[in-house]
Amino acid sequence: MRTLAPPTLAAGAGALAGPGTAVPVADPPPLISLQGAGVRFGPREALRDVTLQLRRGDRIALVGANGSGKTTLLRLLNGLVAPSSGQRRLHPPAGGARRGPVTAMVFQRPFLLNFSARRNLALALWLAGVPAAERGARVDEALARVGLLAQAAQPARALSGGQQQRLALARAWAVRPDILFLDEPTASLDPSAKREVEALVEAFGQAGMALVMSTHNLGQAKRLASRVLYLDAGRLLVDCPADDFFRRTDLPPEAAQFLRGELPWTS
Amino acid sequence: MDILTPRRRLLGRALALAGLALGLAAPAARAQAPFIVMASTTSTEQSGLFGHLLPAFKAAAGTDVRVVALGTGQALDMGRRGDADLVFVHDQAAEEKFVADGYGLKRLPVMYNDFVLVGPQADPAGVRGQDVLAALKKLAASTASFVSRGDKSGTHAAELRYWKAAGIDLAAARPAGDPSHAGRPAGYKECGCGMGPALNIAASTGAYVLADRGTWLSFKNRADLQILVQGDTRLFNQYGVIVVNPARHPHVKQALAQGFADWVVSPAGQAAIAGYKIGGEQLFFPNAGR
């Protein structure tokens, strides 16, 4: 097993750094770090010995074949599942009284409750502990951000697939997360809905949210990510800047095979 | 409609519980009149006597009488448990034991009605007449069906006494083909049920049954059943009223219960009993103090 060098300065600085730029920018502080973490479900080892650091400004694409552990890694990072071995550590954001970063997650098929779009967002804010006085304004702002303000009073489950995913993004946006996790967010959508969602994800990243997105779609990864993590059978094989990943010739054989096997969507 | 925020759901649940409290409190609030609980028998209730007698008592004394109708055995058990303030049943032996065991204060005879032997009009066993013991002997010798209540009731106890007096041993099986043997008749069936259901079974299967006249007169599902034996003085069925002993159950409303017992044996109560008729026929014959 060969791993590439840990993220360099260039990767850490995200979209700002380009090839050849020698800007001495300090690494942004880590938000979540994993140290030799593994997750085991009964006899099955879904993740093995994963070490990585998630930093502010990261735009990470998680790629790999089905069953490689992408979803498990997302859930581990977000705290939905506990590590069976190794460590997961949260780092409090600068100047904050909170114990760790605020996170939000968008799933492949969004689960919306049987209420109006607005009520779904208000509920998310209530769960996040946002005081009642602020909720109304933040809900409206988030709905406007994703272009669903006109549908605010409609039952959330009556919206189209693309609208529902945008609503899920609005729900994430409303809680003002430090990190947004996305598990194949456009896999169930038609091409135009896919474009809308990608545009929103890109905009969220521009606004300073760290993004961790698993995807099958290498074109999407190329478009949105600054850093790529490649998983194979539960092991983290590659962790490098996005440009490097797609141009690199010295990738581990599994990763190279994976790249070749996927048709590069450029749309 | 998505009015159900988490807070509102909790509120809804609280309202439901409040509604429950109201639902429970309302009947208590409504029941302002003083009341006593009287354990009596299903046959007495089904005769309709209480519908006639209790309003008269309420007018005289202002007390509501809440009747729980069970079999005599169960009614006395209820008195033993203290769940009733007084009992009004028709099984003298059991009643006297009830008082002797200390569960009741004093047994006052109140009235009697009579039993009748009822059977199919065709009378296959040939029991028609005025002698109940002779009738039972003929029944036992035949293959006709007989329905017994089998439920520890006063009627059931009376029925068992008559079989015994007729020399029939219900516990002994009768060998097939031996009509003269003094054992249990071939068609004897126990239903473990009240008088009405027993009559229902007899009506639908053409069987004989011992019934109290009151239930029989109110019974509407007669099919081809008829009274075949009546008038035998042995068929008279004595009722008694007993106030439950407050020494055993201090919560018993002795004063109010005694009020009913005293009224029902008084001339006013006795007249009310005599005044109850079905189809012009008197059912119960007052005999207090005799």
Add this chain to the structure above:
Amino acid sequence: MDALAQSLGLALRLVADADPALWRIVALSLRVSGTACALGAGFGLLLGAWLAVARFPGQGLVVGALNTLLALPSVVVGLLVYLLLSRSGPLGSWGLLFTPAAMVVAQSILVVPLIAALTRQLVADALREGGDELQAMGAGRLLSALLLLAHQRLAVLTVLLTAFGRAVAEVGAVMVVGGNIDGVTRVMTTAIALETSKGDLPLALALGLVLLGVVALVNLAVALARARGAGAPGPALAGAAAG
């Protein structure tokens, strides 16, 4: 069938005559069973939701026991409550026996397993679909279960209607703990039992038809409320109308 036609005519006449005694009995039936369902819902919904999310040793046994209690005969419940509330029993001093309150207690005990078992299944199914997302949003397990109850409020309503049907139609429990006292604890089912044992079968059947009619009205009212507040159809499929 002649008896049925006769009973139908008798039932219509009973309703038309608006006999106050009959309506008192109907009102008591509705009040007792409605209150029992409200109380049963309070416990049953919480119990079902909690069982759907709880993880403890022996949980399978508890769920099995709950499902077994679905077949609890009403007369057995009546006997147990009678023994509790009897003057010779532990709670005799409360003086609840032979009152509508005792009937409410008995029927509540009867419907709690029904509501809990069905709710548990509802919530468990919904959790499979949305448990992760609710957890990701920060909802603890019991809160997730309660949110899913609100999410599935129409299905919950059906569960409550089922419980109401069970309660209003049972006779064993209310007969034993209520005593079928005329004007105090006589409800539709005990009145039907009484008329049956008096041999007045047409009247008993007629009362049965009146009971069914009343419950049908209740169901109609609920169905109308449902139709007005019906939730949206299922999530739109990918590729359907453009967002």
